Amino acid sequence: MSRVCVELSDRVALSKVLTVAETNSLEILSRLSECLVREPRSAVIGITGPQGVGKSTVISSLIRELSSEGLKVAALLVDPSSPITGGAVLGNRLRISELPSESFARSIWAEDERAIPLRAIASLEILEAAGYDYIFIETPGAGQVNTSILRISDLVLVILMPFLGDEVQVIKAGLMEIGDIYIVNKADVPEADLMYNYVKSLVREKPLVKISALYKKNINELVKTIETELKKRDSEGRRAVKRVERRKYLIEETLIEQIHKILHRELREVREEELLKKPGNFIEIARDLKARLANKIVEGP
Numbered sequence: 256m257s258r259v260c261v262e263l264s265d266r267v268a269l270s271k272v273l274t275v276a277e278t279n280s281l282e283i284l285s286r287l288s289e290c291l292v293r294e295p296r297s298a299v300i301g302i303t304g305p306q307g308v309g310k311s312t313v314i315s316s317l318i319r320e321l322s323s324e325g326l327k328v329a330a331l332l333v334d335p336s337s338p339i340t341g342g343a344v345l346g347n348r349l350r351i352s353e354l355p356s357e358s359f360a361r362s363i364w365a366e367d368e369r370a371i372p373l374r375a376i377a378s379l380e381i382l383e384a385a386g387y388d389y390i391f392i393e394t395p396g397a398g399q400v401n402t403s404i405l406r407i408s409d410l411v412l413v414i415l416m417p418f419l420g421d422e423v424q425v426i427k428a429g430l431m432e433i434g435d436i437y438i439v440n441k442a443d444v445p446e447a448d449l450m451y452n453y454v455k456s457l458v459r460e461k462p463l464v465k466i467s468a469l470y471k472k473n474i475n476e477l478v479k480t481i482e483t484e485l486k487k488r489d490s491e492g493r494r495a496v497k498r499v500e501r502r503k504y505l506i507e508e509t510l511i512e513q514i515h516k517i518l519h520r521e522l523r524e525v526r527e528e529e530l531l532k533k534p535g536n537f538i539e540i541a542r543d544l545k546a547r548l549a550n551k552i553v554e555g556p
């Protein structure tokens with residue numbers, strides 16, 4: 256293995272590489288191409304659920320539990336809040352701060368509601384190359400059906416808690432299809448049983464675990480459930496399929512980002528009077544933009 260690949264096992268060097276990956280994802284991946292996995296090495300676990308259910312706390316307790324078994328664990332927290340105001344970023348970092356020294360955690364800013372930005376997918380590639388046994392990725396499950404998490408995770412954990420109120424409708428609409436394992440967190444709250452029974456009636460045959468991440472109750476059972484589900488998928492060869500899917504997603508996101516940039520630039524060129532005085536002209540304007548877009552894409556990087 257070459258020196259660049261070995262360096263990824265040093266967490267300071269790894270952090271530096273991930274920082275570069277945030278702005279130059281594809282360049283860094285081609286520089287690291289010999290280190291990227293040919294066979295799946297990590298278990299990539301997507302963690303989603305409504306705001307405040309305890310996603311970050313669950314990840315912290317899973318990191319502790321798995322690290323105590325001698326496993327190398329990393330976590331990426333995808334955070335849609337502004338990197339400037341940074342409230343949630345700081346919150347996530349604080350709760351993650353007292354983790355075992357061999358583990359690795361990092362927040363990634365997401366600029367729009369599409370939950371998994373390119374730099375997060377690139378970071379996953381790099382963390383898998385760095386040899387982590389488990390990589391957790393937290394994404395906000397804020398209402399919208401979040402299919403992007405499915406494309407990059409070997410398993411999706413959906414986290415819920417007592418007192419979700421109106422959110423239950425949202426859960427029914429979106430989150431009930433995407434989970435491989437369901438978790439009712441905050442089991443220390445008496446009303447947790449109500450929520451557990453309710454979720455049980457919705458998920459039917461899928462695994463459902465009741466835990467208290469804060470008080471470290473049943474984390475062991477959750478780890479066993481994760482291991483069982485991973486084994487099932489491994490026996491079907493699904494992890495390799497997921498790597499192919501993830502790499503397709505990476506390319507898709509790269510092109511979408513580029514196309515968006517060019518399109519926004521070209522849209523600025525559309526004259527105001529064209530839109531104001533000839534408002535029925537959309538087909539022509541769109542056709543013209545499409546031609547300019549095609550030219551720019553071919554010329555582009």
Ligand SMILES: Nc1nc2c(ncn2[C@@H]2O[C@H](COP(=O)(O)OP(=O)(O)OP(=O)(O)O)[C@@H](O)[C@H]2O)c(=O)[nH]1
Binds near residue numbers: 309311395440443467
């Ligand atoms: N009672 C109780 N509180 C918990 C438990 N787990 C987490 N919490 C609390 O719930 C709050 C939210 O926890 P987080 O882990 O930040 O939740 P999150 O889902 O990551 O939040 P966002 O990332 O902001 O969506 C915090 O105050 C935690 O201390 C639990 O098992 N029991």
Ligand SMILES: [Mg+2]
Binds near residue numbers: 310
């Ligand atoms: Mg969180």
